Amino acid sequence: MNYKEAYENGINKLSRVGIPDAGLDARLLLEYVCNTSHSTLYAHPDKELTEKEEKDYEALIARREGREPVAYILGNQDFMGLNFRVNENVLIPEQDTENLVEEALRFCEDGMRVLDLCTGSGCIALSILNFSNDTKAVCTDISDKALAIATENSERLGLKERAEFIHTDLFPPKDGSRYDLVVSNPPYIASDVIETLAPEVKDFEPRLALDGDDDGLSFYRRIVNEVPEYLYSNGYLIMEIGYDQGQAVKELLEQDERYHDIEVIKDYSGNDRVVRACFY
Known part of the structure; x- marks a missing residue:
């Protein structure tokens, strides 16, 4: 599965359960798993995910489908331009x-x-x-x-x-x-x-x-x-x-x-x- 396919698959799964901002959440979780930036989706949509990355991404999407907040999944949240550890x-x-x-x-x-x-x-x-x-x-x-x-x-x-x-x-x-x-x-x-x-x-x-x-x-x-x-x-x-x-x-x-x-x-x-x- 390539980067764009994984992203679209994540959006579809989150949208089906009524997650607000499904596109943003799917992207943030994909960037976390692949250690990439926002530009990767546009510059390298054909980038292939490793088997581990694909498996890890599916696991995080499943957690978000269960309505666990993205900040808890990622373990951090930006506030006042600073990054804070959260759980x-x-x-x-x-x-x-x-x-x-x-x-x-x-x-x-x-x-x-x-x-x-x-x-x-x-x-x-x-x-x-x-x-x-x-x-x-x-x-x-x-x-x-x-x-x-x-x-x-x-x-x-x-x-x-x-x-x-x-x-x-x-x-x-x-x-x-x-x-x-x-x-x-x-x-x-x-x-x-x-x-x-x-x-x-x-x-x-x-x-x-x-x-x-x-x-x-x-x-x-x-x-x-x-x-x-x-x-x-x-x-x-x-x-x-x-x-x-x-x-x-x-x-x-x-x-x-x-x-x-x-x-x-x-x-x-x-x-x-x-x-x-x-x-x-």
Whole structure:
């Protein structure tokens, strides 16, 4: 089987089971197996696959037919122009979350300290560190397996010395440490909504990182209530939210007199995506 035939066969199999972007997924998996680039399909469509490549490609296509996300199959995902290691223990970094990083970088100055709650793959904190100078981050997660991935990512990106990872339920121990920025992409999907999500999400991404309890706001309440013990005066809290949670999270902050300069920021699709507040 040649390269073009393998690619078309992959598209057909993925299309039959209703995979969105079947062409893109088939190409990415083929490039992974054959260690090729995007140009190979156009420059060398008659390139013959080895027996092993053909077998490996069929195996990966079968995994994708089962709705396993491509990022988990490949073991990595690009985010903010960086490449992050991912597996089933962490959420796949999404473009929507780049809005949170971009907003944080607007308020991040050299030498600042950042606290990243529910760090997962570490993509938020490590991206902030990568695009700033002399900053340091403390990153927390309740999952040891997620922290192992985040630590690996810090090493791969050359940021190990600037990032600390702590296993804890949301906040690090209260030792008087203060931060200039607190960022978080917490679990925010209501429990009964999770089963309505695409199979790639509900069947493969870690439920621990998705489930925001009955109304999806449980973690926001905890963060809004407790984060003042960790922020410097005039420090900022910046959180990702669901597209329909902007008003609810804004009201949580407005009801607490310790916050001001509260704003809901939209993503590039026009949906509410980030909430920012300054601590007095």
